Amino acid sequence: MRKILCIAVVLLLISQVSWSDDRNAAKELLVTNIESALSILQKKDLVQQEKNKQVTAIVEPLFDFNLMAKLALGRKYWPELSEKNRKKFVDLFVKRLKATYVEKLSLYTNEKVIYGAPVQNGIKILVPTKVVSKDKNYSMLYKLYKSSNGYRIYDVEIEGVSLISTYRSQFNDILNKGTIDDLLAKLEKPENK
Amino acid sequence: MVKKQFFYLLTTLFVLMLLLTGCAHKPKGPLNEAPQDVAKDQRAKTAPEKDDGPVSPPGAADNKQDEFFEEEFETQRVQVADPLYIWNKGMYYINDKLYFWVLKPLARGYRAITPDVFRNCVRNFFHNLTTPIRFVNCLLQGKGNEAASELTKFFINTTIGVLGLGDPASQYPQLAARDDEDLGQTFAKYGIGNGFYIVWPVLGPSTLRDSVGMFGDAFLYPINYVTPLEAELAIRGVDRVNQTSFHIGEYEALKEASIDPYVAIRNSYLQYREKKIKQ
Numbered sequence: 001m002r003k004i005l006c007i008a009v010v011l012l013l014i015s016q017v018s019w020s021d022d023r024n025a026a027k028e029l030l031v032t033n034i035e036s037a038l039s040i041l042q043k044k045d046l047v048q049q050e051k052n053k054q055v056t057a058i059v060e061p062l063f064d065f066n067l068m069a070k071l072a073l074g075r076k077y078w079p080e081l082s083e084k085n086r087k088k089f090v091d092l093f094v095k096r097l098k099a100t101y102v103e104k105l106s107l108y109t110n111e112k113v114i115y116g117a118p119v120q121n122g123i124k125i126l127v128p129t130k131v132v133s134k135d136k137n138y139s140m141l142y143k144l145y146k147s148s149n150g151y152r153i154y155d156v157e158i159e160g161v162s163l164i165s166t167y168r169s170q171f172n173d174i175l176n177k178g179t180i181d182d183l184l185a186k187l188e189k190p191e192n193k
Numbered sequence: 194m195v196k197k198q199f200f201y202l203l204t205t206l207f208v209l210m211l212l213l214t215g216c217a218h219k220p221k222g223p224l225n226e227a228p229q230d231v232a233k234d235q236r237a238k239t240a241p242e243k244d245d246g247p248v249s250p251p252g253a254a255d256n257k258q259d260e261f262f263e264e265e266f267e268t269q270r271v272q273v274a275d276p277l278y279i280w281n282k283g284m285y286y287i288n289d290k291l292y293f294w295v296l297k298p299l300a301r302g303y304r305a306i307t308p309d310v311f312r313n314c315v316r317n318f319f320h321n322l323t324t325p326i327r328f329v330n331c332l333l334q335g336k337g338n339e340a341a342s343e344l345t346k347f348f349i350n351t352t353i354g355v356l357g358l359g360d361p362a363s364q365y366p367q368l369a370a371r372d373d374e375d376l377g378q379t380f381a382k383y384g385i386g387n388g389f390y391i392v393w394p395v396l397g398p399s400t401l402r403d404s405v406g407m408f409g410d411a412f413l414y415p416i417n418y419v420t421p422l423e424a425e426l427a428i429r430g431v432d433r434v435n436q437t438s439f440h441i442g443e444y445e446a447l448k449e450a451s452i453d454p455y456v457a458i459r460n461s462y463l464q465y466r467e468k469k470i471k472q
Contacts, residue, residue, distance in 0.1 A: 067262070071262055071263075071266055074263070074266065075259070075263045075267075096452075100446075100449060100450040103449065104446060107442060107446075122261065123261070124261075124265075134309070135309060135312075135313060135439055136439050136440075145262075154262065159465060159468070160464055160465050160467065160468025160469070161461045161464045161465050161468075162266075162464060164266060165266055165271075165460065165464060166451070166457050166460050166461055166464070167452070168266060169456055169457070169459075169460035170451060170452045170453045170456045170457055170460070171452070173453060173456045174452070174453065183452075186452050186453070187452060
């Protein structure tokens with residue numbers, strides 16, 4: 001009996017260790033990438049275009065864009081799509097995501113990022129951060145999961161507002177009223193400039 | 194010189210506020226629109242993710258993982274009825290134009306002519322004045338410690354901080370800024386739902402519950418008792434422009450990233466409130 005208990009305790013300890021390893025590995029990955037991206041943005045001798053290129057190269061591999069596209073559409077509509085439309089949707093959505101992200105890079109003005117303690121839920125690891133600037137700060141939550149090739153981001157929350165949820169609400173609204181062609185047309189032609 | 198510009202700003206704002214309160218309140222009859230249908234929990238199979246190529250045929254192994262992700266966004270997808278859709282959309286357009294044509298240029302000009310220290314003082318001052326709202330709502334939500342720290346902060350900032358212009362209380366980590374509590378959140382804690390979505394002119398997105406909360410909180414806001422009304426509106430205008438001066442670019446970012454800004458803002462508001470309620 002005691003032996004079993006001992007083994008159980010040891011197993012528990014081991015699993016604890018590996019869990020905290022998971023958490024730290026995910027956080028480490030995020031910290032390294034964000035910090036190196038920030039250091040590029042802080043460089044004064046680079047033109048914005050070059051900065052965008054370098055930052056994108058660092059940050060993009062962190063995101064699982066395919067999963068993000070699928071989650072943004074949701075289980076209700078994704079299976080209904082034809083193979084061709086799926087591909088078109090993923091391409092357009094990812095293009096859109098990247099474009100809005102790159103646009104924001106030029107707004108960077110010496111903000112710093114403070115990293116909180118990561119939280120694990122199964123294969124998901126949430127890393128809370130705080131973006132601090134001269135006169136304000138806001139919370140940003142990076143949601144990662146353990147994919148077959150390392151940790152990848154599948155959603156980002158800014159002040160509690162999830163990127164994926166916001167897109168999903170819009171896509172569902174469009175698809176409730178119209179068809180996938182309407183959605184693809186809207187994705188192709190941004191009108192909110 | 195700065196003083197003169199400031200006075201000019203005040204008068205402009207005041208005139209604006211009068212115009213807005215005068216003509217923006219033409220309530221249209223609420224049009225009934227079926228509330229957005231909630232996604233049925235379809236047991237449809239989703240295609241699994243592979244790293245090369247966007248999609249591959251469904252496989253049993255990955256489905257469990259998909260469900261795991263789906264669940265998160267299914268429960269997180271905050272929904273609200275929008276029976277006032279026509280009114281709300283109209284107000285969305287008005288507020289949008291108001292922001293780009295009036296509030297943003299004002300806030301920009303204001304930011305350009307005032308030093309950061311000044312803007313921070315104004316922000317601190319108004320934040321200090323909203324202490325009664327936060328204090329009472331902390332109590333109503335049974336948050337004794339938070340209520341005590343709100344009160345302590347108020348006394349430190351009103352005295353040492355000179356009428357709340359400074360924020361010396363932030364030096365003490367135990368008094369660190371907590372979440373802003375309001376009556377809408379208190380109602381939510383008591384189990385009252387959002388009701389329906391409503392966009393107010395000038396004030397922006399809200400829900401029935403949060404609007405009632407806003408009305409109740411107003412009794413605890415000292416500026417509300419300033420007379421004459423013109424003075425009150427002018428003060429509120431300054432607060433608004435000052436606040437906006439810290440957040441230029443945020444609304445634009447949200448709008449640019451969206452496919453349908455009206456829906457995106459409605460959903461973001463709900464998510465944002467949901468998070469505040471949980472805190």
